[in-house]
Amino acid sequence: MDRGSPLGEFLRARRAQLSPDDIGLPRYGERRRVPGLRREELAMLAGVSAGYYTRLEQGQSLNASSEVLDAIATALRLTAAEREHLHVLSATASHRNRPAPPPVEHASADLRTLLATMSDVPALVMGRRNDVLAWNGAGHALLAGHLDIASPDDTDTRPNMSRMVFLDAHTRALYRDWPAKARAVVGNLRILTARNPDDSHLAALVGELTIHSPEFASLWAEHAVEPCGRDVYDLAHPVVGDLTVTQQTFHVPQEPHQSLVTFTAEPASASSAALTMLRQARGLGKVRG
Numbered sequence: 001m002d003r004g005s006p007l008g009e010f011l012r013a014r015r016a017q018l019s020p021d022d023i024g025l026p027r028y029g030e031r032r033r034v035p036g037l038r039r040e041e042l043a044m045l046a047g048v049s050a051g052y053y054t055r056l057e058q059g060q061s062l063n064a065s066s067e068v069l070d071a072i073a074t075a076l077r078l079t080a081a082e083r084e085h086l087h088v089l090s091a092t093a094s095h096r097n098r099p100a101p102p103p104v105e106h107a108s109a110d111l112r113t114l115l116a117t118m119s120d121v122p123a124l125v126m127g128r129r130n131d132v133l134a135w136n137g138a139g140h141a142l143l144a145g146h147l148d149i150a151s152p153d154d155t156d157t158r159p160n161m162s163r164m165v166f167l168d169a170h171t172r173a174l175y176r177d178w179p180a181k182a183r184a185v186v187g188n189l190r191i192l193t194a195r196n197p198d199d200s201h202l203a204a205l206v207g208e209l210t211i212h213s214p215e216f217a218s219l220w221a222e223h224a225v226e227p228c229g230r231d232v233y234d235l236a237h238p239v240v241g242d243l244t245v246t247q248q249t250f251h252v253p254q255e256p257h258q259s260l261v262t263f264t265a266e267p268a269s270a271s272s273a274a275l276t277m278l279r280q281a282r283g284l285g286k287v288r289g
Contacts (some may be wrong), residue, residue, distance in 0.1 A: 005059045006194060007089040012057060014076045015042050022077075045075035064090050081191075085225045088194045101200050104155055107134035108255050115139075121262055122245075122275065128192065128257035129202045130185075132159040139277070140265055141282035145239065146170045151169035162189055162205065164212040176234040176242075186219040187226025196257075228259070240278045245269035 009011075016036035023037075023045065024026075037045075037079040037274035045054035048068060055061040064072075069090055073083040105127040107115075115123055115136045122142040124135035132144075132152045140149045144159060152158050164171040165185045189206065196202055209216040235243050245263040252258050265271035 006092075006197070007030065007086075008057050008059050010089055010223050011072070011076075013221070014078065014082070015039070015057075018076065025069065034045065042072070042075055046071040047124075053160070060153065079225070081227050082225045085194055088191075092194065092197045095173040097171065102128070102196070105131065105133055105257070107152075108252075108258065109256065110256065110258060114260065115131060118262075120279070121264060123262045125258060126161065126249075126259050126261055128196055128199065129205055130160055130162045130189070130192070133258065137282065138279055139261075139263070141239075141278050142235075142237070142245070143171070143174070145282060160205065161185070163209065164215045166209055170238075174235055176236055181233065182215060183219060183224060184226050184228075184231060186222075187224045188221065188228050190220075190225050191227055223281070228261075237274070239246060239280070239281055240274040242270075245275075 018037045020037065020041070039054050039057065040050040043050040044162060046053065046068070048071065051059060053072070055246040056064055066087070069087055070083070073086050076082075078086060107125040109219055111125045112134055115125065115134055119136055119138060122136070124139040124143070125133045127133045134152055135143075135149075138147070140147070144151075144164070147159060148157075162185050165175075165182055166172075172178055193199075206220070210220060230249075231247045233245055233247060235245060237243060243265060245265055248262050248264070250260045250262070252260060265275055
């Protein structure tokens with residue numbers, strides 16, 4: 001593993017975000033030449049030798065124990081999601097293979113059936129790279145009415161939600177707090193790349209977004225980690241106007257690389273009425289994918 005390894009980059013980024021003041025270390029009035037903590041300071045906090053930590057950060061030491069990783073995570077003040085991310089990066093560091101395209105993804109039959117039965121709830125199935133593998137009519141109308149509803153059927157034109165957030169003008173205008181949505185997308189993409197380090201299509205997606213979106217490149221350099229779970233978004237929809245939806249992501253044990261994403265509104269609210277109007281304006285449509 002070289003200096004450009006995901007594990008080393010993550011450790012350096014997190015170390016740079018901590019200052020001596022954050023952890024009560026004296027500065028002694030000296031002028032510091034590096035942002036954040038020095039390696040030896042972080043090593044001291046984690047209870048490991050400076051030499052070992054340096055080798056870990058530079059990729060010269062592999063297979064760090066869970067105890068050492070947890071000590072480093074505590075020293076870096078990582079969140080639970082960031083701590084898990086650190087363990088995943090360490091686990092994949094010693095057996096990275098040449099990137100290769102994974103098998104073509106398709107939404108499972110069970111998930112497509114589920115989408116068809118919840119036609120009143122905007123929903124979609126996401127794949128391992130945030131590709132839309134299938135959506136119901138309500139989900140298509142809410143998020144991507146400007147696209148062909150059949151687009152998930154074609155692997156060459158299949159929508160990718162990460163790409164849409166950064167490179168699609170309609171999607172950018174849809175989210176009133178676009179910076180918050182962008183940060184969430186990047187944080188989730190960090191997790192996906194750590195879990196699928198040999199996926200060449202995923203690596204290509206990150207490269208494409210880095211080249212074409214300075215905002216993505218800036219956020220990607222921060223190494224933020226943010227798993228998808230429950231988020232509330234204010235939308236400015238071109239058909240029904242302003243509404244607030246709760247996005248929830250459900251992982252599917254039988255399909256570990258696929259997830260079901262739903263969008264709901266508070267019952268009897270203006271946003272709920274807006275979703276009803278949207279279904280009436282666009283029709284429910286069939287599940288695609």
